[in-house]
Amino acid sequence: MDCLFCEIIKGNIPSKKVYEDDKVFVFLDINPNTNGHMLIVPKKHIVTVDDIDNDLAIHILEVEKKLKRLLEEKLNIEGLTIVQNNGLGQDVKHYHVHLIPRYKDDNWKTIYNKDILKDIEETIKEITN
Ligand code: 5GP
Ligand code: ZN
Numbered sequence: 102m103d104c105l106f107c108e109i110i111k112g113n114i115p116s117k118k119v120y121e122d123d124k125v126f127v128f129l130d131i132n133p134n135t136n137g138h139m140l141i142v143p144k145k146h147i148v149t150v151d152d153i154d155n156d157l158a159i160h161i162l163e164v165e166k167k168l169k170r171l172l173e174e175k176l177n178i179e180g181l182t183i184v185q186n187n188g189l190g191q192d193v194k195h196y197h198v199h200l201i202p203r204y205k206d207d208n209w210k211t212i213y214n215k216d217i218l219k220d221i222e223e224t225i226k227e228i229t230n
Pocket of ligand 2: 104105106107108145146147194195
């Protein structure tokens with residue numbers, strides 16, 4: 102099965118590379134939420150958080166911190182939102198972490214909907230029982 106991000110990692114599809122090492126490939130998102138939006142992609146083809154081993158998870162965290170510092174220095178970001186979709190909401194089925202730079206007045210919003218919160222007591226029972 103052809104995988105878009107595997108093809109980008111191999112260089113068969115062009116991308117704007119930001120960083121690369123033996124475990125991850127990082128490039129700018131083609132449809133950015135904010136300036137500098139990038140994706141950290143493991144070179145190994147895995148799909149969701151269920152597939153990730155601890156060593157790789159720690160490595161990705163280290164890369165997140167390195168790139169946060171880079172964005173602070175180069176783009177003067179004021180915050181960084183980190184998103185990783187699994188299943189519904191995940192368009193590309195190759196694990197990736199979004200680094201979304203935050204700027205004052207950037208209008209980037211996570212959707213919260215208080216109306217759909219049925220009953221917090223019910224929810225905690227469902228989750229923990
Ligand atoms: P997901 O919805 O799977 O979490 O995010 C997939 C992301 O990949 C989206 O933000 C989308 O803009 C980005 N994307 C999809 N196709 C390409 C591509 O060909 N090149 C690059 N650089 N980004 C892509
Ligand atoms: Zn892949």
